[in-house]
Amino acid sequence: MKILLIGATGTIGSNVYDRLQQNHEIIRAGRNGADVQVDITDETSIRHMYEHTGNVDAVINASGSAGFAQLTEMTPDKNETAVNSKLKGQINLVLLGLPYVTDGGSFTLTSGVMMDDPIPQGASAAMANGGIRSFVTSAAIEMPRGIRINNVSPSLLEESSERIGHLFAGFQPVPGDRVAMAYQKSVEGSQTGQIYKVY
Template sequence: MRILVVGATGTIGKAVVEEMKDRAEIICASRSKADIKVDITSVESIKQMFKEVGEIDALVSAAGGVHYTSLETLTPELNQIAVQSKLLGQINLVLLGLPYIKDNGSITLITGVLMDDPIKTGASAAMANGGVHAFVKAAAIDMPRGIRINSVSPTILEESFEDYGSMFEGFEPVPVKRVALAYKKSILGAHTGKTFYVY
């Protein structure tokens, strides 16, 4: 089994790699430190990545930038960060990656708790999460060749709490291992069109 992990050097990506490394050949991609360089905000870069990587059994995304700021200071330009990266970046991974995914393969994207349990400054992130969530649900019934598609929606992670915890008052953080297990279920299981909530 060959798994392409986009965002493989991040907190979630690293945990997914660790969880799956004994079960598959893992190909790690990100903008800077991974073996395969890709910027998901660029269609050309995504095309180049898939050309380089070739056929895979599973596409995993643990990448997607968003900008946190109050609604009054959220400009159209700042909102584009989440649109171009977390929303369209991940959707373009699916659209451009489909021909490279083997029959009965799988796709797993990332969303997050803010689409369900909002915080101030989180509207742009919530928009991207909700868009990816809806796309996955609808795309699942239109997937060719038995390919499955799911998303994982984590709450704030224990591992990220030091950096972002002050924005998430009252949230109970979860260990990243639980998120990696949700990806594992999506990759090795039978579900499609599902959101794996890790709350």
């Protein structure tokens, strides 16, 4: 398959790349140093990415940012990061990408454990994650041409423990390759409308 992987250089994206590149052609996308440049917060940039790649069999998004702050310190402005990136950015990848995905192809989006298991400072990110979950469940029943859509919700990755583990006290980190397997299931399998929880 020809797979467009956004966020390919990241912690999750590089695990997904390592697993899927063995059997597929992967186009790596991101803001810097990838095969094709994209900023998912910018609609024009997403349009240019798809014009550049042409048709693909699968789109995987492993990117998306959110602001972390205590609720009393969260501002409308800080909340915009998650709205524009994790939420709208991912949804726009689907809305603008549909014409470029081949019949029976797939989209795989990324949410995260904190939508089910709250952590301090995580309300804005959780809001976006929950929005992605609901979008995927709902969009799946209307996808044209047999196109599938799923969502991977990882817990804290082992590889991210040093950087953000302090925010996830008492969480059992999961190996990146186990998370990558959920993306593989979404792309290579037949399911749609699923939330793959890797907790």
